[in-house]
Structures are given as C-alpha cells and as structure tokens.
Amino acid sequence: NENKFQEIISHAKEYGFVFPSSEIYDGLSAVYDYGPYGSELKKNIRDYWWKSMTQLNENIVGIDAAIFMHPTTWKASGHVDNFSDPMIDNRDSNKRYRVDHLIEGLADKLEDEGKNQEAEALISEMDRLLAAEDYAGLKELIATNNIVCSISGTGNWTDIRQFNLMFSTQLGSVAEDADTIYLRPETAQGIFVNFLNVQKTSRMRIPFGIAQTGKAFRNEIVARQFIFRMREFEQMEMQFFVRPGTEGEWYRYWKEARLQWHLSLGISADKYRYHDHVKLAHYAKEACDIEFEFPIGFKEVEGIHSRSDFDLTQHQLFSKKKMQYFDNDVDPATGKPYGNYIPYVVETSIGLDRMFLLILSESYEVETLTKDDGSTDNRVVMHIPAKIAPVKLAVLPLVKKDGLPEIARELMNDCKPHFRCFYEEKDAIGKRYRRQDAIGTPFCVTIDHQTKEDQTVTVRHRDSMLQERISLKDVKEMVLKNLL
C-alpha cells in the first residue's frame, strides 16, 4: 500500500493541505508546513479534541504552557538521562538507523518472503535484548539478519550508542554564561509543574484532569513517512489526577473513552486495535497504544499511560516544593479523611499531526464512476467527517448572470459567520463539484434559475453524489445540523 501512501502525500500537497517545510530550499527533513486547507483541518481536529476534553467534562480544564521550561524540569522528568534511542550506522551505505526500526524492517522483509516464524523470533529476540540493554547482542542480531535479507550495505556496522532526542538551545546571549535549555519533547511536563496552580485556582477536586495542546520537538533519528514521524509536531495531552489505588479503574475508563472518541468521528472500528505494552517504563503501571491501520500498516496514533505518582514525586524532589493534594473525602476503611497524598496520573497522549494523517488516510478515495454512455471516469474524493472538514459548504451560482450571483452572495453572508464557506462561479458545475470533493467539502449548493422562482436550491452531497432540492432558507440549518 506504499502507492496509496504516496498518492495521499501528493494529493495533500496539490490541494494545499501539507507542504514540505522551506520547499524552495529543497525542504527540511521531517518538518512540514500546513497549507490553507491543512491548517483548517488541523485546527478542526484540535478543537474537536479540546471540546471533548474540556467542554464535555466538567472536571477537566485546559492550560497553555510555554515551550521553554526551566532546565531542571527535564532532569526531574528523566528526559536528560533517559530520553534517548539506541542507534547504529552502516559504514558502507552511510545510513543511520534507530535500532528497533532497523530490526522491525528486517522482520518485515522476512515476512514478505513468507518466513513469518523467523520474523516473530527476530522481534522477540530484539525485545529481550533491548530490555537487557545488550547492545553487543543487538549489533550481532542486526549483522546476522542483514546477511539473510539485506537492508543496508554489508555487515559493516558501528557500535550501537544512545542518542538523546531533545533539541537544546541557549537562553539569553550566547556570549554570556548562558544556560542550556531544551525545546520540550512532550507537553505533559508543563501540566505537571502547574498541577497545584491549576488545582487551586480552578478549585478542582480529585479526580480531575488538565488538558493541553501544543508543539513538541524530538530529534528523531529516522524521520521518514511524511507527517507520521516529524521533528516538530503537535501533541494533545490530558493528565488525569486520581487517588492512589483508583488508577486501574481510571486507566480502563480512559482506554475505552479515547477509542470511543475516535469512533465518534465515524471511522470504522475494524481499523483500530489496542496494543497493550508488555515492556513498561520503570514508573509505569499499565500502558497501551491505540493503533490505526495506516496505508503503511497498523501504527500507534495515541497512548494511554498509567504513570503512578512518578512525575509529581520527581518534581517535588527536584524543586523541593510540596506536590501534595489534601483529600477531605472520608475513607470508609478508616472513617477519616484520606488526607495528604501525591496523586496518581493516568495520561492520554495523541499526536495531532498523526491524527491528521489518520484522517487523510481514512478519507482519501479514488472512485471509478460509470457514466451513462458506459465509459468510466475517476473521482478523487476526501470523505472527511463533516464536523472537521476544512470547508463545510460551497455556494455555487450556476451562471455568472441573471441575478444568480447576488442570491449566492446573500447565502454566503448568512452562513459565513457560522461555518467556513467557499464561493465560486467559474467553470462548469461538475468541475466545481469535483474540486470540492478533492478537499472534502461535504455540501455544495447550486443556485439556478429555478431558485428565483421558488426559492429552492440544489444540495449536492459529497459522499453519495445525490442531489436534492431544498428551500434556500433551510441551507444554513441543514449544514449546522451535520456539524454537531
């Protein structure tokens, strides 16, 4: 399905969804810009997430923390010491690989050759060696398997070494004794350090959540696959603070609730699966990914992690500020209030760009249509859910005269304050419909001569291509009804 993936990438560029960053200078590896329809779609996905978290949950509030944080934040969180991936270079091909990606690639090759058992054995051996941090063993594993199904050059590999994924820069004038600070590799820490500020000012009582969307930066070693893995990307994270001992039930709650959020966009359930982590970070109690079947296979789109009190405890230790919450609910076991404790955290973390790619992958279709004379024609259509579509309504006067543009303009002015509309009077109507299909506009309305007589218009539906006649004054309501 690599072909479909390439088609989506071309389509995204051609129709102003995603451009390579600084393209006139040949682009920047794993960095992308969102165009007019892309930025609209991205914003709509972000808003849909934000609303589902903050507006629909009375016990979740939002924040917008800075990208730069005090450098000690990243010592406390463990990122300075542990946020790294093992990598290896091949001296012949001069290519650098993340060890786990390289071995997964070798396993894919074995699978392509029908050697499924060997592929499985390779992955489980990799998991074992990674857990044991046995780099010599991993290098050996790569060298032997690369002889069987070569990915890169010969067996001339460097040793494996750790590569920290954080970008660093200098605060203040470099000439002075400047401090090294980092671009945040995740938004979560901005939530943890603000935990008490938010809890107190919003008068939140446990269980409650803090949500945030924003840029994160990771110097990914192998950053291919379009916007799936970027060096600058956006996250949508929510940290849910709970009483110790209740984290298991909340973990299960959010695991289910997050999948339901995806399904609420009308995406079919069989494109999703959970991947429960067997190998856990030392502080994690439970963790899983929600995976989606992209054209490049099932891949993680979101993670749900039960993180215990690890982050707050670390920040208490490093900042020497109490990170405790006073719980005056009565513990039935003792008959006394639960009292002071550091809350446990269940986190949901989704990549906005990855969700965007999910929507593109799920929406993009090349349909073959049979015309009346029996000949066939292709239609490129983006079945983007109406709620998040970049443009909701196209207003199209059939001809540029006879007062039709005036009626169309009036409809535009009536609808524009409520949702994104698009006006066009150029070209044959069929061509105009196709252009809207290509950017995923769910409704087109055509104003024709009959409109002048009976105040009705033709509504053309994107997915079914069915046309119906409705009253001009009902257009706005019809669209609004579909955006809820």
Ligand code: ATP
């Ligand atoms: P991966 O294993 O793919 O590197 P991860 O497990 O490190 O991802 P998390 O740290 O759990 O990812 O981040 C949460 C979410 O952020 C991921 O599910 C993904 O949607 C998104 N994300 C992480 N890294 C990137 C990236 N480099 N580009 C785009 N999105 C990303």
